[in-house]
Amino acid sequence: MIGNVYQTVCPGCNMGCGLYIREDDEGALAVDFMKSSPANLGKLCRFGMKLAHHYLKATSMVDGKEVSIEDAIKAASDKLKGTDVTMLGVGNTTNEESLAFSKIADTLGTAVNTGMGVYSELPTECHPTVGVGITLDDIESANRIALFVDPYVQYPLLVRRILAAKKNGASVVSVGWKDLHLADENRYIDPDLYESELGLDSESVIIADVHPNTDPGWVKRMLNLALKTQAKILFMKPFVNATGVDLLCKGTGQKGISEIMDGINEGSIKTLVTLNSDPIELMPNSDAAAETLKKLDNLVVISSRDSPVNKMADIVIATEPLCAKAGSFMNVEGLLLNNSGESTTGIDAMSTLSQDLGGEAMDYPNLHNNVLESIVQKYTKPKYKELACEVLDIGPVEEKGNLIYLFNPFMWFDEPDDNDFVMVNMNMVNKLGLGKGSMIALTSDAGTMNIRYRVEDMPDGLILTAKKLPVATGWTTIVSTEAV
Numbered sequence: 001m002i003g004n005v006y007q008t009v010c011p012g013c014n015m016g017c018g019l020y021i022r023e024d025d026e027g028a029l030a031v032d033f034m035k036s037s038p039a040n041l042g043k044l045c046r047f048g049m050k051l052a053h054h055y056l057k058a059t060s061m062v063d064g065k066e067v068s069i070e071d072a073i074k075a076a077s078d079k080l081k082g083t084d085v086t087m088l089g090v091g092n093t094t095n096e097e098s099l100a101f102s103k104i105a106d107t108l109g110t111a112v113n114t115g116m117g118v119y120s121e122l123p124t125e126c127h128p129t130v131g132v133g134i135t136l137d138d139i140e141s142a143n144r145i146a147l148f149v150d151p152y153v154q155y156p157l158l159v160r161r162i163l164a165a166k167k168n169g170a171s172v173v174s175v176g177w178k179d180l181h182l183a184d185e186n187r188y189i190d191p192d193l194y195e196s197e198l199g200l201d202s203e204s205v206i207i208a209d210v211h212p213n214t215d216p217g218w219v220k221r222m223l224n225l226a227l228k229t230q231a232k233i234l235f236m237k238p239f240v241n242a243t244g245v246d247l248l249c250k251g252t253g254q255k256g257i258s259e260i261m262d263g264i265n266e267g268s269i270k271t272l273v274t275l276n277s278d279p280i281e282l283m284p285n286s287d288a289a290a291e292t293l294k295k296l297d298n299l300v301v302i303s304s305r306d307s308p309v310n311k312m313a314d315i316v317i318a319t320e321p322l323c324a325k326a327g328s329f330m331n332v333e334g335l336l337l338n339n340s341g342e343s344t345t346g347i348d349a350m351s352t353l354s355q356d357l358g359g360e361a362m363d364y365p366n367l368h369n370n371v372l373e374s375i376v377q378k379y380t381k382p383k384y385k386e387l388a389c390e391v392l393d394i395g396p397v398e399e400k401g402n403l404i405y406l407f408n409p410f411m412w413f414d415e416p417d418d419n420d421f422v423m424v425n426m427n428m429v430n431k432l433g434l435g436k437g438s439m440i441a442l443t444s445d446a447g448t449m450n451i452r453y454r455v456e457d458m459p460d461g462l463i464l465t466a467k468k469l470p471v472a473t474g475w476t477t478i479v480s481t482e483a484v
Contacts (some may be wrong), residue, residue, distance in 0.1 A: 006323035007034065007340035009331075010048045011092055011240040013409040015039050015136075015157055016331025017048055021055070021323040039331055045156035047410040056306040058318035061071040069075060072317045077356035079271070079298045079315065080108065086269045090115045090212070090238075091245035092276035093304065093346070094327025096367040097246045097319075099374075101275045101302075104123055107359030112249050112275075115282065116258020119246065121216030125384045126223055130210060131246050132334040134235035136368065140164040142205040146198050146231070147174040147183065148222065149209045153406050153466045155236050160205065173198055177404075178423060178464060179457040188459065191221055200229035205472060211237040211258040211407050212282055215477060220387040227386060237332055238321075238409030240307050245331035249372060257282050270297040272392050274320075280308040283444075284405050284468060284475050304346065317353070319346030326364050328371060336372075401479040403442060403463045405472055421452040423464040429455055432483045442479045444471040450484050 004024070010017040022030045029052040035042035060072040067075075070194055088100050089112045098112070105112045119127060119321075139145065140159040146178025151158035162172060162182060174183035175198070200206065208222045226233040237243065255263070257279060263269035272293075283289035286308070293299060293312050301313040304325070310316050317324075324341040331337060344364045351362040403422070422440065434440065439450045442463070449471050458464070463479065465472075471479060 001170055003033075008323040008456045009240055009329050009337050009339065010044070010051060011054065011322055012045075012051070013045045013155055014091075014237040014239060014242045014332040015155065016333075016335060016337050017044060017157060017331060018337065019048065019051070021051075024049070028052075032299055038335065039337075043160060044155060048456065054100050054305065055321050055323070057321060058303045058306045058316060059412075060312055060318040061310070061316040063314060069317060069345070069349055070352075072315055073353050073356065076273075076300045076315045076317060079300060080357060082275070083298065085110050085271045085273055086255070086263070087112045087273045087275075088115055088257070088260060088277045088279070089113075089245060089275035090257075090277040090282070091242040091353065092239050093241065093322065095241060095244040095248060095327050095371040096327040096364060097191060097325065097346050098241065098248050099367050099370055100354070100362050102248060103362060104350060104354050104357065104359060106178070107194065107354055107357050111254070112245075113260060114242070114245055114249055115212040115257040115260070115277065116210060116214075116242070116246065116254060117212070117259055118210050118214045118216045118219050120254050120256075122219065122223075123384060123387070126387070127140040127246075128233050129223065129226070129233065129274070129384070130219065130242060132330075133332050134205065135333045135335075136161055138232060139205055139234070140168060142203060143172050144204040145170055145172045146200055146202060146204065146206045146216045146225075147172060147180065148176065149154075149207055149236055150176065150178060150180065150406060151207075152183075153181070154209065154408060158236070162414065169224060176304045177462055186457070192219070194225050195228050198225075200231040201227070203232040204229065204231035206231050206233040207236065208233065209407075211238050211409065213284070213407065218447050223384065224386050227384065234332065236307060236409075237409075241329040243332055244328070244336075247330070248371070261289065261329075264292050264295050267295075269440065271300075272296055273300040273302070274309065276304060278307040278309040279304075280312075285473055286468065287446075288473070302346070302350070317349050321347060326368075354469050371475075372381055377471070401442070401481045402461050403465065403469070403477045403479045404442070405468065405470060405475050406464055407467050407475075408466055420467060421454050421459065421471075423456045423462075424453050425458050425460060425462070426455055428463075428481070429453070432481060434483045438483050440484045441482045442469070442471045443481075444473060444477050444479045446471050446477075447472050 006021045017040035018034040020032035173185040174180040179186040219342045302317045320343040343350045
């Protein structure tokens with residue numbers, strides 16, 4: 001940190017894009033480019049440019065009343081003693097805070113769940129390949145790239161790497177519902193044909209992703225494809241430290257976010273403690289998630305930012321903003337990135353909570369040394385055997401309005417902007433009689449809304465959105481449509 005300028009990493013996804021956060025005398029924040037950053041070479045995506053919106057400072061609260069952080073910690077320890085606790089930390093903070101959170105879990109006799117349920121469905125030997133990917137530079141030297149993500153919507157700075165690869169002679173095949181303009185081929189084929197139809201070999205790279213709602217069967221399919229073709233594979237992830245927190249949590253036996261929400265609804269989970277993780281933001285239906293959280297006896301939030309879950313929590317332990325923290329992150333390629341912040345407020349708070357609960361005291365230097373000793377930084381070639389996979393549904397069940405939410409890793413992606421539209425194909429435009437300036441009315445059990453549209457080449461019956469829409473009741477929602 002130099003003066004009021006922090007050298008930090010964008011928390012939007014796990015690319016690890018370096019940037020500067022500048023704070024003025026009145027506390028207002030601005031984002032500056034950092035050309036020396038190895039992951040993004042100074043570039044920022046449209047989400048990264050809006051990062052300042054993400055830094056809404058949290059306030060320590062008990063039962064809706066503002067309190068000191070010391071009083072919030074005391075109230076939390078009183079709530080958690082002798083209670084069955086479920087803990088959620090998706091990786092939206094430093095390795096050191098994540099490790100401190102894990103030590104509190106040890107004291108409570110539980111484990112930290114990363115919300116990535118896919119790991120508990122995979123054999124242990126697969127975890128290194130899913131957890132730490134190839135380097136971003138490897139993308140640029142590939143001779144063929146198979147895309148199973150939409151980089152424009154989900155991971156925008158991947159586009160730079162892919163275009164660099166094309167300049168070096170690579171060909172790109174995109175596999176999915178929507179045609180991508182940067183791809184040389186766009187394929188919408190049966191998953192059983194991937195190995196024979198995509199033309200992959202040991203000089204190729206597969207780019208897929210894992211997130212809290214990824215189908216484990218889909219990840220197994222990608223792992224098998226890499227194994228059989230000997231292509232390298234990179235699983236993109238949300239959250240700034242998703243790779244680090246997975247390695248610290250050893251990647252096994254973790255509940256997914258949906259499993260946790262089901263447990264709350266069924267009454268098997270009564271107390272939830274979160275670390276910089278907001279289920280309301282993570283679940284596709286925010287209203288339903290909020291209703292679920294109301295069923296908890298105890299909701300304790302440890303957070304550096306104000307987010308919807310803070311307003312529902314019994315206790316909020318507010319820590320310093322992410323950019324101000326001392327600590328490190330691990331990006332998707334296994335690169336350890338250090339924050340320039342020097343504050344240890346969050347670690348000190350968790351140390352006090354740990355001791356109040358009967359656990360050990362913790363400090364930043366020891367936690368940082370433990371992080372350096374604990375996590376892996378090198379890509380691991382596939383050493384697993386072929387995995388059994390169920391048959392996957394890859395398209396709409398019937399030719400009607402299948403509204404599908406394309407996962408977006410950026411927590412602040414729902415800010416109103418010029419991307420507030422759904423994607424449909426020309427057949428739907430003609431069928432509905434949509435003209436210039438028209439909007440589409442979408443109706444589901446959750447209500448009706450009007451929204452702009454953009455025409456894309458994709459199968460009939462699909463309506464794709466990169467935003468959480470109020471008519472959506474899940475990742476896929478059947479809607480009726482009409483022109484307005």
